Structure formats: structure tokens, C-alpha cells
Amino acid sequence: MPQVIVMVGDPLPGGIEDVAAEVAGAFGLSPVSGRMLSPDRAMELTLDEDGDAGEIADTLRQALPEIDVAVLSTEGRRKKVLLADMDATMVVGETIDELAAALGKEAQVSAITERAMRGEIDFEAALDERVAMLAGLDASEIDRVAEGLTYSPGAEMLVQTMAAHGARCVLVSGGFDRVTGVVRARLGFHSDRANHLEVNDARLTGTARKPVVDAGTKLATLRETAMAAGVTLADCLAIGDGANDQPMIAAAGLGIAYRAKPALRAATEVQINHTDLRAALWFQGYADDEIVGGMT
Ligand SMILES: [Mg+2]
Structure with missing residues (x-):
């Protein structure tokens, strides 16, 4: 089951998907699709493979200090x-x-x-x-x-x-x-x-x-x-x-x-x-x- 990165901001800064892709890349992962859940507020990126959700989320939080981030399995979401x-x-x-x-x-x-x-x-x-x-x-x-x-x-x-x-x-x-x-x-x-x-x-x-x-x-x-x-x-x-x-x-x-x-x-x-x-x-x-x- 793939994982998604969900990012929520008030609002989300422009180019945030590039930051997320860079962080995912550092873990050997890459986003294969993206979806806006709420305009300017929430988006998700689906990753090609599973990674260490906790480590990825922590790294994203450091890169995006004003953003709420979760890395979750799409199964039973x-x-x-x-x-x-x-x-x-x-x-x-x-x-x-x-x-x-x-x-x-x-x-x-x-x-x-x-x-x-x-x-x-x-x-x-x-x-x-x-x-x-x-x-x-x-x-x-x-x-x-x-x-x-x-x-x-x-x-x-x-x-x-x-x-x-x-x-x-x-x-x-x-x-x-x-x-x-x-x-x-x-x-x-x-x-x-x-x-x-x-x-x-x-x-x-x-x-x-x-x-x-x-x-x-x-x-x-x-x-x-x-x-x-x-x-x-x-x-x-x-x-x-x-x-x-x-x-x-x-x-x-x-x-x-x-x-x-x-x-x-x-x-x-x-x-x-x-x-x-x-x-x-x-x-x-x-x-x-x-x-x-x-x-x-
Ligand atoms: Mg209480």
C-alpha cells in the first residue's frame, strides 16, 4: 500500500510540493501524484514506495516549521x-x-x-x-x-x-x-x-x-x-x-x-x-x- 504525505497550512506557501519532493528524495522516494484537498490549505502527495513515516514526517516538519505534516498509509485511511x-x-x-x-x-x-x-x-x-x-x-x-x-x-x-x-x-x-x-x-x-x-x-x-x-x-x-x-x-x-x-x-x-x-x-x-x-x-x-x- 502506498503512503501519502499530507500537508496543511494557514495558508500553504507556494512551491511546498517541491520541498516535499526534495525531502522524499532524500529518503529515496518520489511523489507520483498530487491532489489538493482544500485550496491553499491542504494537499497530499502520493509516494512511489513506503518509507519510514516518522522519519520523513520529522524531516518535513523541520523543513516546513509552520505546516502540519502527516505521512500515512493509504490503507484504511x-x-x-x-x-x-x-x-x-x-x-x-x-x-x-x-x-x-x-x-x-x-x-x-x-x-x-x-x-x-x-x-x-x-x-x-x-x-x-x-x-x-x-x-x-x-x-x-x-x-x-x-x-x-x-x-x-x-x-x-x-x-x-x-x-x-x-x-x-x-x-x-x-x-x-x-x-x-x-x-x-x-x-x-x-x-x-x-x-x-x-x-x-x-x-x-x-x-x-x-x-x-x-x-x-x-x-x-x-x-x-x-x-x-x-x-x-x-x-x-x-x-x-x-x-x-x-x-x-x-x-x-x-x-x-x-x-x-x-x-x-x-x-x-x-x-x-x-x-x-x-x-x-x-x-x-x-x-x-x-x-x-x-x-x-
Ligand atoms: Mg484535554
């Missing part, structure tokens, strides 16, 4: 399952930090969130510590935060295009179900899985229901979703930004680090660092005339 993280992936920012802001505790909470997402501290302990700081918060604040979220550019198009082409789309989050339910409905995910904050007399108790949704839960959700859909992990796309996304991203046939924390970025071959979530569609070979959904 369109994925049949999407597992997506929510905070800092489908939506901008971390919802737990916004909840803490309502209590004037954003600085303390966000410092812990940052370390947890970098993988520097244990996820569950970090979650428990931050949820405890939310004790007493009016539970309706969660709905206010959920309604005020900023969606990542391309999020709706990614979910709706994959769903329209028959993929099962699941939102899986170490955040909270009262938020993921809103995001699921807004973006068109089939289901969602997240942590549940305990409420008493309309106020948060400061505890999350056990067992918590962590990295292992995300991986298990990927496996369960693939099995229920009757496909293998090779047919799955997993995307996220944090350390707790790493196991599901490593297990999926197409694992994408989206504007990710350093540890995840270092461990993940396919990355979106400069452009938006539509890149995950272009990587799969979707052209603009196949993409559905609004501008979100």
Missing part, C-alpha cells in the same frame, strides 16, 4: 470510530478552571490542571484535589460554563463529517458529564463519557463519583467502541492534548496530538500544532467538498 478528548481539544481551555473561577480559585486549580495534563502528577489525585476546591459551588454554574464554551475551530466539521460517513463518534473526558452532555449535543457526538460531580441541595459536595474517568478509562472506551462497531483499533482515530489521552492515542490506528502538552507531543507521530481540527479530516483524505458542518 478513513477511520470508522472517533474518540475525542474535550477540554483543550474540542473546546478551548479547561472547564474545571472556569468552574474554579466562579469561586475565585482559578489560579490554584489551573496550576494543578496544567501539571496533571503534562503528566507530572497523578491524574486521579489531581482531580480529587481540584474537585474538593469546588465544594459549595452552585451546580447551575456548571451549566453556565457549558453554555459559554468556546469551541475549537473545525470541531463541528470533524465530528459531523466523520458521522456523516458512518463513523461512531464518542466524546471521552476527564471533565464532567454535565458539560460533555452539552458538547456532545452541540457537536453531534453519538455518546459521551466523563466524570460525575456529586451534588447535594443544588451545591457541589466537592467529590467526584468513583471510579473516575482517567487515561485507562479512555483506552477502555476506545476498545469498547471499536468492538461494538465491529472494527479493529487500526480503524479508529483518537485525538487529544493531554497526558491522560496518551494511551488511547497510542492504541488507535490514527492517533493525533492536538496542540498538545510536550510529553504527548514527544510520544505521538501525527500532530496538529499550527492549524485547526479540519486537519484531522484532510489527514484521512477528505476533500473540502466532502466536509460537512458549520464553521465551528
Whole structure:
């Protein structure tokens, strides 16, 4: 099966195919055909033979620092399952930090969130510590935060295009179900899985229901979703930004680090660092005339 080089830019600079051909040539490969997936935004070049995808992509990234590059097999390129993280992936920012802001505790909470997402501290302990700081918060604040979220550019198009082409789309989050339910409905995910904050007399108790949704839960959700859909992990796309996304991203046939924390970025071959979530569609070979959904 041949490989393709997909390049995504905002916009793509002129002559980029010559740079790609030069890099491919250094690996003894040459492009045999090219296709624009989106005018001035995304193009793919099909190579004559297979090379070391990771090495070629790294070299291209060095040659084209503002461009998102993926080197992928054309076999099974369109994925049949999407597992997506929510905070800092489908939506901008971390919802737990916004909840803490309502209590004037954003600085303390966000410092812990940052370390947890970098993988520097244990996820569950970090979650428990931050949820405890939310004790007493009016539970309706969660709905206010959920309604005020900023969606990542391309999020709706990614979910709706994959769903329209028959993929099962699941939102899986170490955040909270009262938020993921809103995001699921807004973006068109089939289901969602997240942590549940305990409420008493309309106020948060400061505890999350056990067992918590962590990295292992995300991986298990990927496996369960693939099995229920009757496909293998090779047919799955997993995307996220944090350390707790790493196991599901490593297990999926197409694992994408989206504007990710350093540890995840270092461990993940396919990355979106400069452009938006539509890149995950272009990587799969979707052209603009196949993409559905609004501008979100
Ligand atoms: Mg995240």
C-alpha cells in the first residue's frame, strides 16, 4: 500500500510540493501524484514506495516549521470510530478552571490542571484535589460554563463529517458529564463519557463519583467502541492534548496530538500544532467538498 504525505497550512506557501519532493528524495522516494484537498490549505502527495513515516514526517516538519505534516498509509485511511478528548481539544481551555473561577480559585486549580495534563502528577489525585476546591459551588454554574464554551475551530466539521460517513463518534473526558452532555449535543457526538460531580441541595459536595474517568478509562472506551462497531483499533482515530489521552492515542490506528502538552507531543507521530481540527479530516483524505458542518 502506498503512503501519502499530507500537508496543511494557514495558508500553504507556494512551491511546498517541491520541498516535499526534495525531502522524499532524500529518503529515496518520489511523489507520483498530487491532489489538493482544500485550496491553499491542504494537499497530499502520493509516494512511489513506503518509507519510514516518522522519519520523513520529522524531516518535513523541520523543513516546513509552520505546516502540519502527516505521512500515512493509504490503507484504511478513513477511520470508522472517533474518540475525542474535550477540554483543550474540542473546546478551548479547561472547564474545571472556569468552574474554579466562579469561586475565585482559578489560579490554584489551573496550576494543578496544567501539571496533571503534562503528566507530572497523578491524574486521579489531581482531580480529587481540584474537585474538593469546588465544594459549595452552585451546580447551575456548571451549566453556565457549558453554555459559554468556546469551541475549537473545525470541531463541528470533524465530528459531523466523520458521522456523516458512518463513523461512531464518542466524546471521552476527564471533565464532567454535565458539560460533555452539552458538547456532545452541540457537536453531534453519538455518546459521551466523563466524570460525575456529586451534588447535594443544588451545591457541589466537592467529590467526584468513583471510579473516575482517567487515561485507562479512555483506552477502555476506545476498545469498547471499536468492538461494538465491529472494527479493529487500526480503524479508529483518537485525538487529544493531554497526558491522560496518551494511551488511547497510542492504541488507535490514527492517533493525533492536538496542540498538545510536550510529553504527548514527544510520544505521538501525527500532530496538529499550527492549524485547526479540519486537519484531522484532510489527514484521512477528505476533500473540502466532502466536509460537512458549520464553521465551528
Ligand atoms: Mg484535554
